[in-house]
Amino acid sequence: MKITLIENGLDSLRKGYDHLSIYMQLKVDNSEEPVRFSALKDSVLSVQHGIEILFKYCLAKEHELLLYSDISPKLKSAFKRRRNGEIEELYEADGVHTVTFKESIERLRDVCGLPIDKTFQDRLLQVEGWRNRITHSGVLLQEATVSKGLIDLRENLDSFLGAAIGPQYLEGQGKTELDVAYRTTIAVYGKLENKTKELTVERLIQVLKNNQIKGVKASDAFVIRDPNTALAVLQQMHGDGINYGCDLVNLHCSGSALVAEISPEGIMAIFTEDNETIYELCFDAIVIYVPKINNNQSPLVFIFSKKIAPEGNDPSLEEGENYRLQNGLSIIEDGRDLWEKEDYRQSNEDWDSESPVLPPHVPIVRFLSAGAACFMNVQGLEYASADRILKATDIGGPDALCQAFKDMLSQSNPKG
Incomplete structure (x- = not known):
């Protein structure tokens, strides 16, 4: 031997x-x-x-x-x-x-x-x-x-040893590709000056390990279609000083957004703390873009929805250039969802009423159309042109967006 x-x-x-x-x-x-x-x-x-x-x-x-x-x-x-x-x-x-x-x-x-x-x-x-x-x-x-x-x-x-030996050492210790890139970057350039970026990368490395997601480099993009894995990843990416906000295709935005759950029927709920609103969509996939390590860019998470029918007999609907949604209400006390137009109309009147008809509630915005419903990014880091990508009518599906990211990275780094 x-x-x-x-x-x-x-x-x-x-x-x-x-x-x-x-x-x-x-x-x-x-x-x-x-x-x-x-x-x-x-x-x-x-x-x-x-x-x-x-x-x-x-x-x-x-x-x-x-x-x-x-x-x-x-x-x-x-x-x-x-x-x-x-x-x-x-x-x-x-x-x-x-x-x-x-x-x-x-x-x-x-x-x-x-x-x-x-x-x-x-x-x-x-x-x-x-x-x-x-x-x-x-x-x-x-x-x-x-x-x-x-x-x-x-x-x-x-x-x-990461600097003295290189990737062979880091890979030999069972580290993910992203971890190898991160440790090598630190070894060559020193600790990241941006503490938020440092915490974000370290948290993402741990999330990939926790969920057995391999092959992710810096820079890179990948798709997750399994709803349970997507939920775990989105929830674990938050915390320890890392706060994700979101921009939605209907032009709503929030500085603090938490993915709360995915129902057995595949409905994902995102709660935005600043305006106390629940955004829902029928989960299709998420696309995660991982930027270079030694810059101030945030990872980007694009959440895609499937097309679904509205709820109720007389729904309150809203349409934009590349989205269709339904407005509803969630009763705080028992979690009931109200989807009729009259309920939604009444909730708007209740805001100014001294004796509201409806019990305490929060708004629900449910996306009915297929496509990219929102993107999430770390607050305090740059997110480049993600908002323009979200608004584009020719974004395509999750695989198309992921490939577009990969093509972009290939062009910016032709030697790989």
């Missing part, structure tokens, strides 16, 4: 953080201490081994001799034996020693000029210390200190 230096390191590091995830779940489940310790021990051993091997890989990339403690007679002899085909790797020869972990850190910093500050070095040596205690003696470790130390170290590793 033969495994390369980088394959060996990537495998150990990935397993190390898999063990840490197992430990974290055991902690949540209040598992017994020996069981938790076993998972945490495996995490420390694998993480430290993975880092040490990957650091040696980085040294070898710079120059093969940097791997070895000194140019001894035995190392010179090993070079001869390799040339003669007696060994494949220099370290297979007796008496040839590679550098210590601490020395590899110093050579990467001082010889190769790679950025390892004191905080990063201290974290690396701390993990090595835990490894040594586990390997050579009985162990007393503070679980919280070890788990937090490994978590803190992960960001350092992604930044450092």
Whole structure:
């Protein structure tokens, strides 16, 4: 069996953080201490081994001799034996020693000029210390200190090894394509200056992982047709400082819009907080456009509806250039929907009445026509010409819009 230096390191590091995830779940489940310790021990051993091997890989990339403690007679002899085909790797020869972990850190910093500050070095040596205690003696470790130390170290590793090794490292850690692009961008250009964009990208990466959506890059566009997946994605994209607003095809707009639910019949409800209105549509698909990472553009979500018939005997209808909708009411107390024109007329009169006929309610605007009903974007980020796309009469269906985005990206980046 033969495994390369980088394959060996990537495998150990990935397993190390898999063990840490197992430990974290055991902690949540209040598992017994020996069981938790076993998972945490495996995490420390694998993480430290993975880092040490990957650091040696980085040294070898710079120059093969940097791997070895000194140019001894035995190392010179090993070079001869390799040339003669007696060994494949220099370290297979007796008496040839590679550098210590601490020395590899110093050579990467001082010889190769790679950025390892004191905080990063201290974290690396701390993990090595835990490894040594586990390997050579009985162990007393503070679980919280070890788990937090490994978590803190992960960001350092992604930044450092993402830049030193490139996408091969990030892909080897099981990251999505978007995550790889994000980490690589940070490694090359530093943290994003726009905090909202940073939070938006990080949240989108997590949403893609949560919903097993793969193959999404930056920049890119993709379609989701499954209503349950679409609902999960749209709901998870909000939160932690990320607020999506929406513009609708009937020219209504909101600075804060939440996708509340999709009924068994496929009716999606979007609640806009600023005007307390429910917008409904018969769900067809969503198209999500992912912009470049290092700009101030927001992801764009276009929600498409299917054509449906109006509700009620005498509906209150409204038509525009490329939409048809019905106005209704939702009674707050019991959630009943009222769809007759008379109810809608009465609700308008109730606003100015001291003794309203209808109980407290909120308006419903239901889109009856097929096509793009609205787009959503992160408040505080740019959304380019999304409003013009929404108003266009020749936008086509979800697949057509997605392909249009892809064509646009291909033209702006012809080399891919």
